[in-house]
Amino acid sequence: MVYQWVRSVIIVILGSALVSVSFNMFLIPHQLLSGGLSGISMIIGYFTGWNIALLYFIFNLPVIVWGLMLIGRKFIVLSVVSVIMTTWFMDIFPHRPLAQNEILAAVTGGVLIGIGTGISMRAGGSTGGFDIIGSIITQKRDFPLGTALFVLNGIVIVALGYYKDNWDLALFSMLSIFITGKVLDTIHTRHLKVTVFIVTRHTEALLEELLKIQRGVTVLSTEGAYTKHPQKMLMTVTTRYELEELRHLILRTAPDAFVNIVETIGIMGQFRRG
Numbered sequence: 001m002v003y004q005w006v007r008s009v010i011i012v013i014l015g016s017a018l019v020s021v022s023f024n025m026f027l028i029p030h031q032l033l034s035g036g037l038s039g040i041s042m043i044i045g046y047f048t049g050w051n052i053a054l055l056y057f058i059f060n061l062p063v064i065v066w067g068l069m070l071i072g073r074k075f076i077v078l079s080v081v082s083v084i085m086t087t088w089f090m091d092i093f094p095h096r097p098l099a100q101n102e103i104l105a106a107v108t109g110g111v112l113i114g115i116g117t118g119i120s121m122r123a124g125g126s127t128g129g130f131d132i133i134g135s136i137i138t139q140k141r142d143f144p145l146g147t148a149l150f151v152l153n154g155i156v157i158v159a160l161g162y163y164k165d166n167w168d169l170a171l172f173s174m175l176s177i178f179i180t181g182k183v184l185d186t187i188h189t190r191h192l193k194v195t196v197f198i199v200t201r202h203t204e205a206l207l208e209e210l211l212k213i214q215r216g217v218t219v220l221s222t223e224g225a226y227t228k229h230p231q232k233m234l235m236t237v238t239t240r241y242e243l244e245e246l247r248h249l250i251l252r253t254a255p256d257a258f259v260n261i262v263e264t265i266g267i268m269g270q271f272r273r274g
Contacts, residue, residue, distance in 0.1 A: 117131075
């Protein structure tokens with residue numbers, strides 16, 4: 001358990017370092033934008049000259065507090081680590097462009113943010129901002145979060161183009177955000193919900209752990225085709241935000257379990273993640 005926590009924290013710190021390198025050495029020197037709260041921090045920093053790292057921390061602070069009040073799990077704790085370390089790295093890493101060409105800066109910056117965010121999510125956390133908001137909003141309802149984020153990012157990008165009167169920068173920023181999403185897709189599933197089927201001899205112990213975190217679980221009666229041995233299979237639906245936490249719970253409680261994770265296109269009826 002301690003090893004998993006230490007490993008997760010180290011991975012999140014590495015992800016924060018990659019994101020900070022992208023900000024300080026690729027995007028900010030060319031006044032490009034990333035997506036989410038970091039992009040909002042950047043454009044306000046470009047307008048006012050204020051410290052972007054400080055703005056990033058300030059904007060994430062109420063989101064973190066909100067998440068701690070409503071979620072209070074490993075995901076939020078690791079997200080807090082990510083926000084703090086990203087803010088710190090942005091203050092200590094040099095602010096100088098490693099790529100003189102805006103297209104190279106947008107592409108490389110997008111790749112680094114995608115990798116940093118992806119490995120943080122695989123470790124069970126996030127890079128803060130809209131990932132925490134998404135976890136909260138999707139707790140009890142289906143919500144078209146992707147559409148909302150796309151619109152918000154679009155507004156920020158248009159504001160950048162209007163303010164700078166340089167639509168090339170706005171389009172390069174859009175390219176960077178697009179690449180970030182594509183890289184993230186290859187590292188961590190972005191589908192909001194997945195269905196998990198679990199076959200194990202430790203059904204009762206695992207069921208008890210799942211119910212502790214208020215997760216809806218269906219118990220199905222099954223039979224081994226080869227052994228003809230009757231057993232139980234657990235089925236539950238979760239979101240990408242808690243998938244890594246669920247995997248660790250299964251490995252800790254039922255290490256012999258056979259687990260099948262299936263992408264879920266949509267859900268009808270009551271859905272609660274706890």
